Amino acid sequence: MKISECPVNKLGVSAAQKLIDRVVAEARKGRLKKRNLVWLEATGCSGNIISLLNGSNPDFRYFIRDMVNLVYNNSLMASEGEAAFEHLVRVSTADFILAVEGAVATKDKGLYNVIGNWKGKPVTAIDAVRWLGERAAHVIAVGACATHGGPSAAKPNPSQSVSVQSVLKRKVIKLPGCPCHPDWFLGTLAHLLLYGQPLLDEFDRPLMFYGTLIHDLCPRRSFFEKGIFAEKLGEKTCMFKLGCRGPVTRVDCPVRQWNDYVNWPIGDDTPCIGCAQFGFPDAMEPFISYDIT
Amino acid sequence: MNGFELIRGQTNNLLIEINGYINCLHLTPCPYTRNMLLTLLRQKISFLSFLNNLQYSLGVRQPDILPQQTFTVEQLSKYDGKNGQPAYIAVNGLVYDVTNSAAWAAATHFGLSAGRDLTREFLNCHQEQQQILNSLPVIGRLVQ
CATH class of the missing domain: 4.10.480.10 (Cytochrome-c3 hydrogenase, C-terminal domain)
Structure with a gap:
C-alpha cells in the first residue's frame, strides 16, 4: 500500500480542508460571523505570507473572501504609510485574531525593526506585537522566526531577536516551519473560528498537524x-x-x-x-x- | 521463544497500536471517531496492564551486567561518529552508543556532538526521562 493510500494519512491531509469547508458552510448559513485578522510582519523574510499565497486547498482568494476580513498585512494591502497604519489602530479596539510572522528584534528598544509610522513617530515591531498581542482574541505565531526566533535569531543574532512568546504574557499558538505550510495556518485558523483553540501539545503546537514525527x-x-x-x-x-x-x-x-x-x-x-x-x-x-x- | 520474549513482543505490538491510535486521535476532527478511538485505547491499556502483571508473576528478570570497558573524557572524544569511528556519549557516568540512534543523525543532536559527556545537557532537556537512556546500548563507564 502506498503511504498516500493509508486511511490515517488521508485523514490528516484532509483535516484542514474539512475544517475550512465547515467554516464556509456555517458562514453561509449565517451561523458564523467572519472575524478580523491582522497579519503582522516582524523581523523575517516575508516567507510565510508568500507560502500562504501559494495555498491551494483552499487558495488565498477563498481565504480572504470566505473565511476572514484580512484587515492588515504590509505586503498585500493597497493602503500605505500612516493610512495603512490607521487600519491597525481602528481594529485594535474591535474583535480580531492576530497572526505574527517574523521574530521580535529587541536590541536598542526594537529599533532594528520599524514596521510603520504613526503620527510622525516610528513604530517598532516589539511595540506593535505587545500592543496588539495584549488585545487580540487569539495570537498565532506563524513560522520559525515568530515561534522561537528561527533564522532571525540565529548566531550571532545581531538584532537580538526573540520569539513572539518572549514578549507576550499570554497563550501564543505556535506554528513552526520555515516557512509555515498554508494548511497548517488555515486549518488552525478554521479551528479557531469554529471551535476555538485546537488541541495543543506542551509546546503549544496544534496536534492535528504537529502530532507525529x-x-x-x-x-x-x-x-x-x-x-x-x-x-x-x-x-x-x-x-x-x-x-x-x-x-x-x-x-x-x-x-x-x-x-x-x-x-x-x-x-x-x-x-x-x-x-x-x-x-x-x-x-x-x-x-x-x-x-x- | 521464552515467556519474557513473548511478553516483550506483545508489548511492543501494543505500543505500536497505541501510538497509531494516538496519531489518529490527533488527526480526526470528528467527536464520534474520537470516542471510538478512546475506547480502543482503553482496551489496549488494559491489555498492557495484564501483560505487566503477567511479567511480575513470572518473576522480574535481572538487569544485564554492565560492560567493564572504561573511558576517560579524552578517550571518549575519539568516538565522535566521524571517519569510521562509532558515536558514543556519556550520561551520569555511563557511556552509550548513539551511532544508529535515530535522534543522532550525522552524530549530532540539537547542536550537540558525540564524543562528549552530556550529563548536564541531558538533565536540562530530558530530566526524568530515563527511558530514553534505557533504549540505548551501554558500552562502558566514564572514569576520571
Missing part, C-alpha cells in the same frame, strides 16, 4: 530499520547518516507535502533540515555531513 511517517523508514543508508545526495535510501532531522522533527510533511501537495525534501533525495523544529537553524546544523560512520 517525520521519521514515523517517512516512506524511507524501512531503509532506516534495515540499516541501508545513503552516502551521498541523490540516493533513494535513508539519509540518516547524511544528517536527516526527520527523527527529531514533529510535523506531517511526509503525507501533506508542499507546493500543491506535489513533493517534499525527502521525495527529492535531500535530507530534512528540521525547519519545523524549535531551535532551527542553529540546533539542526550541520544540514549535511559526509564523513559519518
Whole structure:
C-alpha cells in the first residue's frame, strides 16, 4: 500500500480542508460571523505570507473572501504609510485574531525593526506585537522566526531577536516551519473560528498537524530499520547518516507535502533540515555531513 | 521463544497500536471517531496492564551486567561518529552508543556532538526521562 493510500494519512491531509469547508458552510448559513485578522510582519523574510499565497486547498482568494476580513498585512494591502497604519489602530479596539510572522528584534528598544509610522513617530515591531498581542482574541505565531526566533535569531543574532512568546504574557499558538505550510495556518485558523483553540501539545503546537514525527511517517523508514543508508545526495535510501532531522522533527510533511501537495525534501533525495523544529537553524546544523560512520 | 520474549513482543505490538491510535486521535476532527478511538485505547491499556502483571508473576528478570570497558573524557572524544569511528556519549557516568540512534543523525543532536559527556545537557532537556537512556546500548563507564 502506498503511504498516500493509508486511511490515517488521508485523514490528516484532509483535516484542514474539512475544517475550512465547515467554516464556509456555517458562514453561509449565517451561523458564523467572519472575524478580523491582522497579519503582522516582524523581523523575517516575508516567507510565510508568500507560502500562504501559494495555498491551494483552499487558495488565498477563498481565504480572504470566505473565511476572514484580512484587515492588515504590509505586503498585500493597497493602503500605505500612516493610512495603512490607521487600519491597525481602528481594529485594535474591535474583535480580531492576530497572526505574527517574523521574530521580535529587541536590541536598542526594537529599533532594528520599524514596521510603520504613526503620527510622525516610528513604530517598532516589539511595540506593535505587545500592543496588539495584549488585545487580540487569539495570537498565532506563524513560522520559525515568530515561534522561537528561527533564522532571525540565529548566531550571532545581531538584532537580538526573540520569539513572539518572549514578549507576550499570554497563550501564543505556535506554528513552526520555515516557512509555515498554508494548511497548517488555515486549518488552525478554521479551528479557531469554529471551535476555538485546537488541541495543543506542551509546546503549544496544534496536534492535528504537529502530532507525529517525520521519521514515523517517512516512506524511507524501512531503509532506516534495515540499516541501508545513503552516502551521498541523490540516493533513494535513508539519509540518516547524511544528517536527516526527520527523527527529531514533529510535523506531517511526509503525507501533506508542499507546493500543491506535489513533493517534499525527502521525495527529492535531500535530507530534512528540521525547519519545523524549535531551535532551527542553529540546533539542526550541520544540514549535511559526509564523513559519518 | 521464552515467556519474557513473548511478553516483550506483545508489548511492543501494543505500543505500536497505541501510538497509531494516538496519531489518529490527533488527526480526526470528528467527536464520534474520537470516542471510538478512546475506547480502543482503553482496551489496549488494559491489555498492557495484564501483560505487566503477567511479567511480575513470572518473576522480574535481572538487569544485564554492565560492560567493564572504561573511558576517560579524552578517550571518549575519539568516538565522535566521524571517519569510521562509532558515536558514543556519556550520561551520569555511563557511556552509550548513539551511532544508529535515530535522534543522532550525522552524530549530532540539537547542536550537540558525540564524543562528549552530556550529563548536564541531558538533565536540562530530558530530566526524568530515563527511558530514553534505557533504549540505548551501554558500552562502558566514564572514569576520571
